[in-house]
Amino acid sequence: MTESRDLQTRDVETRDVETRDVETRDVETLHWRGINHLALITDDMDATVRFYHGVLGARLVATIGTPQFRHYFFEFGAQNTVAFFEYAGMALETFAKPAGVPDPRAVQFDHLSFNLPDEHALLDLRDRLKSAGCEVTDVVDHSFIRSIYFTDPNGIALEASWWALDATGRPADYGDDRLFSDPDPVPAVREIRDLGQVASVPHTRLA
Numbered sequence: 001m002t003e004s005r006d007l008q009t010r011d012v013e014t015r016d017v018e019t020r021d022v023e024t025r026d027v028e029t030l031h032w033r034g035i036n037h038l039a040l041i042t043d044d045m046d047a048t049v050r051f052y053h054g055v056l057g058a059r060l061v062a063t064i065g066t067p068q069f070r071h072y073f074f075e076f077g078a079q080n081t082v083a084f085f086e087y088a089g090m091a092l093e094t095f096a097k098p099a100g101v102p103d104p105r106a107v108q109f110d111h112l113s114f115n116l117p118d119e120h121a122l123l124d125l126r127d128r129l130k131s132a133g134c135e136v137t138d139v140v141d142h143s144f145i146r147s148i149y150f151t152d153p154n155g156i157a158l159e160a161s162w163w164a165l166d167a168t169g170r171p172a173d174y175g176d177d178r179l180f181s182d183p184d185p186v187p188a189v190r191e192i193r194d195l196g197q198v199a200s201v202p203h204t205r206l207a
Contacts, residue, residue, distance in 0.1 A: 037073060037083040038112065040156060043094060045070050045086040047153040055132045056114075056125075058082065076114055084154075096155030111157035113147065118162050122148060125160050144179055 042048045052058045052074045061081065064071040070086040097103040099111035116122050122139060126148050129136040136150040144165040150158050167179050174180050174193040182189070191199045 034077060034080040036079065037081040039071075039083050039085060040112075040154070041092065042084045042086050042154045043090075043092045044153060045072060045084065048072070048084050048086075051153050052082070055129065055134060057128075082112070094155050096151060097157060099149050099157040099159055111149075111159055113159035113161050116160055116162045119146065122146060122160060122162055143181075 049060055049072065053060045056074075058074040058076055060072060061075045062073040068088055071083060072086075073081040073083045075081050095103075095105055097105075116125065119139075126136050126139070129148075129150055134150055137148050140147050140149070141164075142161075144163065144167060145161045146164050147159050147161040150160075152158055165178060172179075174189075180189075185193075188198050191197065
């Protein structure tokens with residue numbers, strides 16, 4: 001009888017270990033495929049279509065319409081889109097701010113940067129914006145990325161960038177100060193550098 005209980009105990013412990021192993025493997029093999037969509041808000045969907053599809057060349061690939069809202073999707077790469085909501089009968093208090101400039105009204109979102117393959121594409125987009133009468137900055141060198149900045153018809157600060165030194169798709173070297181240049185990183189960064197992972201994670205609630 002004792003032997004039977006011991007076998008049952010070992011069996012439960014084995015299943016627990018197997019479950020933990022499966023959970024670990026699931027986390028380790030979770031491969032992101034970019035951003036499915038970033039949802040933004042507009043009070044003029046027509047102008048938004050004309051800018052994103054007409055000026056930026058980001059194809060309108062899907063639309064949803066109900067009596068309460070419109071939801072339109074613009075393609076920025078395979079399976080990667082930016083989507084806009086336009087709410088019916090809703091007066092929005094819109095505002096515009098430059099990228100990277102603090103504003104007490106922008107507590108969760110600063111700007112959106114679109115990825116381009118190289119400097120030539122960046123300059124082509126800059127010429128395209130200028131020819132459409134859209135204000136745009138000169139190329140800004142951020143060391144590992146190079147960027148231009150502009151604004152959409154909704155006042156949303158936009159950036160287009162290409163990776164001069166691609167930090168993605170390879171093991172991170174936390175000693176490479178070309179990419180990790182914060183002299184006083186937050187504790188989580190030190191944990192990743194020293195332990196290979198964060199020591200704790202925040203608990204969150206649905207909004």
